Amino acid sequence: MLEILGHNRIGGAHSAAGNDILYSLDAVTGETLPYRFHQATEAEVDAAAEAAAAAYPVFRSLPASRRAIFLEAIADEIDALDDAFVALVGRETALPAGRIQGERSRTSHQMRLFADVLRRGDFYGARIDPALPERKPLPRPDIRQYRIGVGPVAVFGASNFPLAFSTGGGDTAAALAAGCPVVFKAHSGHMASAACVADAILRAARRCEMPAGVFNMIYGGGVGAWLVKHPAIQAVGFTGSLRGGRALCDLAAARPQPIPVFAEMSSINPVLLLPEALKLRGEQIATELAASALLGCGQFCTSPGVIIGQRGPAFSAFVEALAGQIAAAPAQSLLNRGTLESYRAGVARMQAHPGIRQLAGPPEDAGNQARAKLFQADADLLLSGDPLLQEEVFGPATVVVEVADGAELKRALRSLQGQLTATLIAEPGDLPACADLLALLEQKAGRLLLNGYPTGVDVCDAMVHGGPYPATSDARGTSVGSLAIERFLRPLCYQNCPDALLPAPLQNANPLGINRLLDGVVSRAAVTQA
Incomplete structure (x- = not known):
């Protein structure tokens, strides 16, 4: 067993001044683990x-x-x-x-x-x-x-x-x-x-x-x-x-x-399924989307919570295939008891709504584990901005929405709140419609995906994990x-400051050798004083 000291860490030292004791729990069994923590x-x-x-x-x-x-x-x-x-x-x-x-x-x-x-x-x-x-x-x-x-x-x-x-x-x-x-x-x-x-x-x-x-x-x-x-x-x-x-x-x-x-x-990470893609590979998309929605038992902030497609045989076949995938998913333990209770409450709200019907998953979760759920919501709920459909159900629950045509799809997108991600699944034949859809989604999300799935966030220079409210409180960051x-920097300006007092990044000689915007031009050159 690891030796863990349940003290607060303050100024490089341990501190345990409080009398209130907290305990760590086993996420599967609820058993109290042998670690005690002092509340600050x-x-x-x-x-x-x-x-x-x-x-x-x-x-x-x-x-x-x-x-x-x-x-x-x-x-x-x-x-x-x-x-x-x-x-x-x-x-x-x-x-x-x-x-x-x-x-x-x-x-x-x-x-x-x-x-x-x-x-x-x-x-x-x-x-x-x-x-x-x-x-x-x-x-x-x-x-x-x-x-x-x-x-x-x-x-x-x-x-x-x-x-x-x-x-x-x-x-x-x-x-x-x-x-x-x-x-x-x-x-x-x-x-x-x-x-x-x-x-x-x-x-x-x-x-x-x-x-x-x-x-x-x-x-x-x-x-x-x-x-x-x-x-x-x-x-x-x-x-x-x-x-x-x-x-x-x-x-x-x-x-x-x-x-x-x-x-x-909070983000429901909408996935838009365009007609040609569904006709050519609907069953494959159902398998891939189920894998994304169930990844980590749906406990990813980028989990696809709403899937939107246009009415027709291809979308109906896709929904049937997706329901089969969700129904076959085994029960899984969530992160902790609080997460499980929150998931069950979210599922119950879906089940109680007259405009939403459950397509897959047992009516109740068993014991300490969660079972995946698939729901279908009336398009009117999305078009009217119904708050329930905009809420994230944190866990393995996904909602499909069938819209009548491309025009109704655009109206549905306008009703969406801010998102971390938005995804388009498309074939070359769908691309003429994509430009208008992307223009709408640019106002709604921080990351737009084409023929990918939102779960999986690469840590790199170009990644954005943010988006308009309520995905984040400030859409300007990631x-x-x-x-x-x-997010944790602020600009500071020096005016007529002697070179010896300037911080190294601003000194004439550019001692750090960094790129600087020098008189409107990106340069590593030294500053020549007039």
């Missing part, structure tokens, strides 16, 4: 935020190359987490070992991706407009801009990705890369897993001689409000429910100094990919 007190939350604030001036001033070495050290420590750790995560989440091992690799890859970003230097966004003293009618002063970390960031762990969107996940990696110390709120569904990853991060911090408060972690229900309201915290990263994300946004907006909340919340760092 308000004083401990304050201490964690203040430790991050004390670390910020030192951490943000470090050369980007030092932060890159730190991120790579974290990646090495995460990769070194052994089979006992994988088994522990499996007990807390019911996820299979192969999934956890893959997620561990993705988590370390994210750290290394941001290390590459730091060495590349484009995150600085350096812009230089040299002085034009002879300009008429008014001279131009020397103006230079680059980006710095906003300050300490509060990060909330997600339930469905206990590694990649949790303790050492994408929000933590992006914030640390930006030069922002982190206060992490551990998710109650995998507290022991969080402790192991937190200790891996702290080992890397000590090895790289980072300031003591660069990473902090707290446990407990209700402590998040204290954290978001703390004046030292300057931004929030969150992945979870719409209700939870909205609550954090409201808290942050009500502060004397409002701060941004980058919340990923929580996956190297662009995620920009």
Whole structure:
């Protein structure tokens, strides 16, 4: 058994001041695991935020190359987490070992991706407009801009990705890369897993001689409000429910100094099936879509929740084939009891709606496991913007909607709320209609797919994992990919500042050798003063 100390991590030390004890549970059996965790007190939350604030001036001033070495050290420590750790995560989440091992690799890859970003230097966004003293009618002063970390960031762990969107996940990696110390709120569904990853991060911090408060972690229900309201915290990263994300946004907006909340919340990820594709490969599409909808027992934020097709024999045959796939799916354990209860409540709302009928799946879930469900909803519900059809049912439930024709399809798309993804399944014969559909979907989603499936988010420079509300609280960002760092940066401008006082990215000689926008031209050249 792993030795896990269920203490809060504050300023590089352990803290267990509170008397309220939390327990980790086996996700399959509900059994209490032999790990105890001390819920953070308000004083401990304050201490964690203040430790991050004390670390910020030192951490943000470090050369980007030092932060890159730190991120790579974290990646090495995460990769070194052994089979006992994988088994522990499996007990807390019911996820299979192969999934956890893959997620561990993705988590370390994210750290290394941001290390590459730091060495590349484009995150600085350096812009230089040299002085034009002879300009008429008014001279131009020397103006230079680059980006710095906003300050300490509060990060909330997600339930469905206990590694990649949790303790050492994408929000933590992006914030640390930006030069922002982190206060992490551990998710109650995998507290022991969080402790192991937190200790891996702290080992890397000590090895790289980072300031003591660069990473902090707290446990407990209700402590998040204290954290978001703390004046030292300057931004929030969150992945979870719409209700939870909205609550954090409201808290942050009500502060004397409002701060941004980058919340990923709710998405039904519509999939549009065009006629020629259904005629040529409807059965294949049914098999592929079922695999996507059932992946991870439907507990992916990009799981296809609504499938839309045009009326006709091909769509009817597709629905029949999809229903067969869903009906054959075995029962599976969800991440935790709370997720199972939420899934059952969502299914019950679907079953109770007069405009929705169940096509596949048993009427009730058995025991501690969930069974997949397929529903069909009247097109009028989508066209009218019925809230139930816009809500994500987190788990293995999918809804099909039959529209009359292409015109009704466009009306249905206009009724959709913001999404993380939108997918078109099409053949060459469908392409004339795709341009208009894509133009509509560009206003609705952060990632558009053609002949692919939304589950599976690659961690790379071009990825966008975000979208218009309620998919996220701010459609201008992404929580996956190297662009995620920009959420935790702000622009800073220097005017007529002596070269010796400028930060390295803006100095005349360009000592970092980075690309800069120099007088409107991308260049690595030195600045020649007028």
